[in-house]
Amino acid sequence: MNTTDSSQLEGDIYLPAPAITANAHIQEYDNLYQRSIADPQGFWADRANELEWFKKWDQVLDDSNPPFYQWFVGGRTNIVYNAIDRHLKTWRKNKLALIWEGEPGDVRTFSYFALNREVCKFSNVLRSMGVKQGDIVTIYMPRIPEQVIAMLACAKIGASHSVVYGGFSVEALAERIQDAQSRVLITADGGWLRGKTVALKQIADEAIARQATIESVIVIKRTGQEVRMEAGRDYWYHDLMALPIANPFCCTDELDAEHPLFVLYTSGTTGRPKGILHTHGGYMVYTYTTLKYVFDIKDDDRYWCAADPGWITGHSYIVYAPLLNGATMFLYEGAPSYPYPNRWWQMVEKYGITILYTAPTAIRGLMRFGDAWAKRHDLSSLRLLGSVGEPINPEAWRWYYSVIGRERCPIMDTWWQTETGGFMISPLPITPLKPGSATRPLFGIEADVVNDQGQPVPAGEEGYLVIKKPWPGMLRTILKDPERYKTQYWSKFGNMYLAGDSARKDKDGYIWVIGRIDDVIKVSGYRLGTAEVESALVSHPAVAEAAAIGLPHDLKGHAIYTYVILRAGHEKSEKLAEELRNHVAHEMGPIAKPEQITFMDSLPKTRSGKIMRRVLKARALGMPEGDISTLEE
Ligand code: WT7
Secondary structure, rough: OOOOOOOOOOOOEEOOHHHHOOOOOOOOHHHHHHHHHHHHHHHHHHHHOOOOOOEEOEEEEEOOOOOOOEEOOOEEEEEHHHHHHHOOOOHHHHHHEEEEEOOOOEEEEEEEHHHHHHHHHHHHHHOOOOOOOOOEEEEOOOOHHHHHHHHHHHOOOOOOEEEEEOOOHHHHHHHHHHHOOOOEEEEEOOEEEEEEEHHHHHHHHHHHOOOOOEEEEEEEEEEOOOOOOOOEEEHHHHHOOOOOOOOOOOOOOOEOOEEEEEEEOOOOOOOOOOOEEEEEEHHHHHHHHHHHHHHHOHHHHHHHOOOOOOHHHHHHHHHHHHHHHHOOOEEOOOOOOOOOOOOOHHHHHHOOOEEEEEEEHHHHHHHHHHHHHHHHOOOOOEEEEOOOOOOHHHHHHHHHHHOOOOOOOOEOOOOOOOHHHHHHHOOHHHHEEEEOOEOOOOOOOOEEEEOOOEOOOOOOEEEEEEOOOOOOOOOEOOOOOHHHHHHHOOOOOOOOEEEEEEEEEEOOOEEEEEEEOEEEEEOOOEEEEEHHHHHHHOOHHHOOEEEEEEEEOOOOOEEEEEEEOOOOOOOOOHHHHHHHHHHHHHOOOOOOOOEEEEEOOOOOOOOOOEEEEHHHHHHHHOOOOOOOOOOEE
């Protein structure tokens, strides 16, 4: 081992096999980490120099107005130029960029050449519809190649995309469209999930009726189900792509490094979802570098990130970073256990997947079907595994490691967030692993665990997870709300980024993330705000007040439990509880459907009227209620 001497490490250690480490891009951690921290700007400039720029930057980092940091200032680039155009000048032109399998089993493939053609055509379509630099286009799609094409087509012409996860529903979509002021929505007639079609267009129609900005809707025909098309507003994608305007040649716009690339909404502590803003230059350098180092991407890899492009994991590590690295990625439309629990393993075998990146909730879900489904398949192509979204419990880690990885594949447990743009704390293929720990910060990242005063806590003690210096992939602001950006992330400790997680650091400097410390619930790795679930409940005519909390759940990690006070004239019943659960699913999406609704006559509140969710949680778990001196009851 040429990283930390593993014989000195404490706990349950798994060493990566020599076959894995031998050719890894990164062969050594400690020295390179020290150097990257001593001179982060030099480190990032070297990484940026591996990519192409229309014009190089004048300044790597402008930190004159914290926390509004800017990276590669004065540089001119476009992430699409590096993700696609750059490869067309090389042999990679004819390399597969994307292999896609639909849930019914249909397969489509795109070389870099073919992907470029589709993106160019669609960029021209968007331009002809008046989309221009600075616009935000909303994308609401199933996991199909056109989702990737649509995102890239926006970026190519300097428009930003706002992708709304296809599992979200009416109100979630409507408020995101409204906040982004999108004039164009790209969607599909539906998508396949567990043998059924999802009514995306119908949900989109309902959402459009609730906001005032959408002028045009582009609809991809995926399932062929009957949908309503509104004349003068709705257009079929295939009709537009057949017009002469959909020319296969389109220049990639030269943009400022700090030009906005996308907005992605995520749940915060209070109120409505926040539009997290990322920009071309820094995000490009950061996602490119982190994927290369952590998943050790090589030209002969078949890389599969099983997330949805609609989440940050998909933005960074399905769409952008694999293409920036010239990799071949795999995308699958449907559910992991459809039609049988071996679906994923069958596809790993069929396509020779070498890197599989997924979430603990999916691992637990597949683990419950037993080992036989995986054991039937030849999974020997796999060389690296990954995990993201929540802390992985050691039981799931060991199953993933032994049954899927056959004890050959190290697990990259990557800690990061929508806001961070890319991996922050993660092993490299050479890192000795401890199940359940994301191990150590990546190059250029100064992560620490601190107490209320911002002082590092002793090894083994719990504290706030913070990042002490800016990094290129960081969010730049919250759309239209720079004040909230400042107070939410940068005000508690002065100049440190507050992640919103609690964590511990052990004697070896390994970081163990414990979970959210705010009112964010991680359900199956998806991030939901208690405030959003509560407002969905209160939008039902029978509900006067509501509180939502997350409680531990075997498969989902956490599940949503809700407490409801009914309006006068409404009676509690099983039927009403079911109706309320369905109402939340209809407004927000199936992932937000509460596990349970409990009818209450009152809710524990502070004297100033704030719901004490902590008390509800303690009561539900039969734990001490803690300090309830502010409780008014
Ligand atoms: C929150 C961010 C970033 C991709 C998906 C989630 C939790 C994420 C890990 C991990 C422990 C993790 C944190 C974080 N989280 N990865 N490897 N170990 N916790 O992005 O929806 O923005 O959620 O996910 O609590 O704050 P997100």
